[in-house]
Amino acid sequence: MQTIVIGHRNPDMDSICSALAYAELKRLTGQKNVLAARAGNTNERIDFVLKKFGVEPPALINDLSPRVADVMQPHVVSVRADSPVYDAIQLIDQKRMRGLPVVDASNRCLGLLSAFKVSHYLFPPREKAANARLVTASLADIVTTFGGTLVTGVLSAQPAEQLLMVGAMAQDSFGPRLQGYREKSVILFVGDRPHIQALAIAARVHAIVVTGDVAIDETIRAAAEAAGVTMIASPHDTATSVLLARGAVRVERMIEGDYQSFHADTLLDDARHLAAQSAAFIFPVLDDHGGLAGILSKSDFLKEIPRQLILVDHNELTQAVRGADKVPIIEIIDHHKLGGFSSDTPILFWNNPVGSTSTIVALCYQQLGIPVPAPIAGLLMSGIVADTLNLTSPTTTPVDCDALNRLAKIAQVNSDELATEIFCVGSPLLTMSPEQAISADAKPYEENGHTFSVAQIEELTFAHFDEKRDALLAALDATRQRDGLLFACLLVTDINDQSSLLLVQGADEFLRTIDYPQRSPHIWELAGVVSRKKQLLPYLLHCLAQVRTSLR
Numbered sequence: 001m002q003t004i005v006i007g008h009r010n011p012d013m014d015s016i017c018s019a020l021a022y023a024e025l026k027r028l029t030g031q032k033n034v035l036a037a038r039a040g041n042t043n044e045r046i047d048f049v050l051k052k053f054g055v056e057p058p059a060l061i062n063d064l065s066p067r068v069a070d071v072m073q074p075h076v077v078s079v080r081a082d083s084p085v086y087d088a089i090q091l092i093d094q095k096r097m098r099g100l101p102v103v104d105a106s107n108r109c110l111g112l113l114s115a116f117k118v119s120h121y122l123f124p125p126r127e128k129a130a131n132a133r134l135v136t137a138s139l140a141d142i143v144t145t146f147g148g149t150l151v152t153g154v155l156s157a158q159p160a161e162q163l164l165m166v167g168a169m170a171q172d173s174f175g176p177r178l179q180g181y182r183e184k185s186v187i188l189f190v191g192d193r194p195h196i197q198a199l200a201i202a203a204r205v206h207a208i209v210v211t212g213d214v215a216i217d218e219t220i221r222a223a224a225e226a227a228g229v230t231m232i233a234s235p236h237d238t239a240t241s242v243l244l245a246r247g248a249v250r251v252e253r254m255i256e257g258d259y260q261s262f263h264a265d266t267l268l269d270d271a272r273h274l275a276a277q278s279a280a281f282i283f284p285v286l287d288d289h290g291g292l293a294g295i296l297s298k299s300d301f302l303k304e305i306p307r308q309l310i311l312v313d314h315n316e317l318t319q320a321v322r323g324a325d326k327v328p329i330i331e332i333i334d335h336h337k338l339g340g341f342s343s344d345t346p347i348l349f350w351n352n353p354v355g356s357t358s359t360i361v362a363l364c365y366q367q368l369g370i371p372v373p374a375p376i377a378g379l380l381m382s383g384i385v386a387d388t389l390n391l392t393s394p395t396t397t398p399v400d401c402d403a404l405n406r407l408a409k410i411a412q413v414n415s416d417e418l419a420t421e422i423f424c425v426g427s428p429l430l431t432m433s434p435e436q437a438i439s440a441d442a443k444p445y446e447e448n449g450h451t452f453s454v455a456q457i458e459e460l461t462f463a464h465f466d467e468k469r470d471a472l473l474a475a476l477d478a479t480r481q482r483d484g485l486l487f488a489c490l491l492v493t494d495i496n497d498q499s500s501l502l503l504v505q506g507a508d509e510f511l512r513t514i515d516y517p518q519r520s521p522h523i524w525e526l527a528g529v530v531s532r533k534k535q536l537l538p539y540l541l542h543c544l545a546q547v548r549t550s551l552r
């Protein structure tokens with residue numbers, strides 16, 4: 001069972017750092033196979049912190065929807081196209097499969113061999129049964145299937161159409177019968193009947209199989225050798241020898257080339273849909289080059305996916321990594337408003353209105369009495385500093401101050417210096433395109449049927465704002481129209497000044513409800529507002545409540 005610890009889409013510092021730190025805590029408490037992940041790209045500030053504390057970024061996961069690779073059987077039993085069908089039947093029997101994928105010498109999948117097709121070959125309809133004596137196989141393979149031994153002549157490895165004939169009739173009727181087959185490559189199965197054997201040698205049949213483990217007359221053997229007729233001894237009686245010989249036919253004669261296959265990346269839901277419409281029971285899983293990478297059986301669709309989720313820094317599925325709704329969520333560690341999450345079973349859900357999820361993760365270490373490793377302490381400090389704007393945001397609580405102080409001692413890092421370093425790196429206005437700036441940490445919300453998005457960037461100064469203003473507004477408008485939102489907004493926060501500008505593109509009815517001082521069209525001055533979660537979002541919800549219901 002793999003446990004994935006992951007923050008929200010458009011990850012910020014807190015969601016990256018708390019995911020890494022919480023995953024490490026799980027490992028330190030002995031949990032196996034824990035993966036810290038991120039649901040989007042990092043930014044320059046996050047990269048700076050990861051590098052500073054020597055921690056690798058979490059694994060990027062864009063979509064957790066179950067895929068074929070999650071349930072397929074990677075260790076495939078397959079059969080080569082040039083193998084005798086006898087070998088394939090033994091495999092099908094041993095592995096209790098309904099069919100096998102057929103491959104060529106370089107493991108490229110050629111098709112399927114189904115038990116159905118094999119039984120159809122072995123037991124053809126009565127009216128076609130005469131053809132069952134024609135076997136396209138090499139003499140060498142035929143002899144191997146019934147465990148025969150060479151008495152004289154050559155066992156050709158070249159596949160050819162062979163006619164299996166049983167010498168069961170009287171001498172007088174055998175001659176004319178054999179005469180009728182003179183165009184064919186005849187393999188005669190016969191017991192200790194030297195006269196019949198002699199006639200077959202005279203007629204230059206391809207081979208004579210002497211059945212029943214009987215002695216072979218030396219003169220017959222010499223005659224066969226002189227005539228170039230291969231003689232084989234079989235330990236089985238005639239009926240058994242012929243039955244087994246038919247299994248020498250090559251698998252390639254029975255391949256079903258028209259088959260449904262999947263890629264390891266195929267979404268399991270899509271595969272299930274296609275499989276439901278197919279009569280096949282197994283589906284080859286192919287790699288990019290047509291090679292056989294695995295096999296999917298219909299029963300594999302019933303398997304549980306061995307994966308569970310821990311969400312940090314969010315609790316709303318609209319903000320979670322794609323596919324999160326298809327994976328069991330076993331824990332949520334967060335400090336945001338509740339977004340209507342529900343679960344089938346009791347889960348650990350710790351929502352604590354402190355300044356950052358990193359603060360809560362620090363409390364988790366404390367609660368379990370597990371010392372925070374120094375690099376992890378540095379990450380948690382960064383999460384706290386970024387989310388609370390170095391303890392200046394109104395979201396800050398004494399718990400955050402206390403945690404930051406304790407972590408600073410462990411990491412041996414001054415928190416004020418760390419804050420300056422973090423916010424000096426990569427001004428979003430200067431390093432990002434307008435589209436990136438409005439989407440890098442945008443969060444989607446849905447309230448009473450209205451959808452909207454709220455993004456935030458933190459700057460050390462508004463000095464570069466005016467030159468980017470029009471492009472930012474245009475990007476917001478494009479997003480709003482593309483996603484059909486009631487409004488899309490961006491909070492540009494000046495960390496030094498502890499104030500923000502709010503850029504909004506949206507329906508006029510909504511814009512009219514904003515009663516902060518307006519600076520220019522679509523831009524308002526929000527003095528003292530620095531927190532999206534604690535200040536801006538409640539205000540936007542208040543505005544939303546005033547929007548006339550006719551908008552819905």
Ligand SMILES: [Mn+2]
Pocket residue numbers: 014015313335355356357387
């Ligand atoms: Mn946070």
